Amino acid sequence: MSKYQPTESELEILQLLWPNGPMTVRAVNDILNKNKDVGYTTTLKIMQIMLEKKLVIRDESKRTHVYEAKVAESEVQEKLLSKFINSAFRGSPASLVMQALGNHSASAEELEEIKALIDRIENNKNPE
Amino acid sequence: MSKYQPTESELEILQLLWPNGPMTVRAVNDILNKNKDVGYTTTLKIMQIMLEKKLVIRDESKRTHVYEAKVAESEVQEKLLSKFINSAFRGSPASLVMQALGNHSASAEELEEIKALIDRIENNKNPE
DNA sequence: TTCTTTCTACGAAAACATTCGTAATTAACA
């Protein structure tokens, strides 16, 4: 995994690459522009920096390069999450979870899934 | 609530002010220096900026000023959490919760508390 | 009082991230 943490703009681009797979700068920039104004060369530059940081790889066989995420979404999430728990929730994952559940909606299925996960954790910790 | 979001260093200081109550710059800087090297005037400057942003208030009646958090911890957490869910978990609180529970340890009591919270949410949504 | 330490205020430097203008090249097309 890349030793670099993505910045905010880099993360925004990764969030497009992860679900969509390989994309051109143009495609990324078009999507970004649905929400805000970003110049084409701005997006290009950031993606070039991401290449240097090894957050992405690119296919240069054609003139129009195609970029692909090199870091896994779950790994990036895990790093960011650890940092976030420490910096905003005094290192308490439980208090983050409580706040997330309390103030943000989840579907009935998701809630069941979470309960099932907790059950599995409890059973592993207290095997009988 | 302050219209400003705390930066990382500002948040680090708020994390000291919240549990400890009013503190001097000296006290804050001493604690920060247990983990890393930070110059006294650096800490002072950041706390002065926090004052401008109205993240803290200060008592100037003595020569040595005493700073106190003005924003509530839960409010700051909530704002940061919303942003974090969007930027790192594609807007899915449930996937954040799953990852937090899966990779970070919580005590048995905390797990029960979380389950109880989920039960309350489920009952509110489907009252009988 | 005089010297030393501690504190605040201020501004500038350094570090980091974002944005964009420009030039060169390639592709597309009339």
Add this chain to the structure above:
DNA sequence: TGTTAATTACGAATGTTTTCGTAGAAAGAA
């Protein structure tokens, strides 16, 4: 072919955050 459009590379400008040096005032100690 020759003109236009799209793409990359590069560097510089801008913006934001962090760090720190310096000066002056206040407090404490000898």
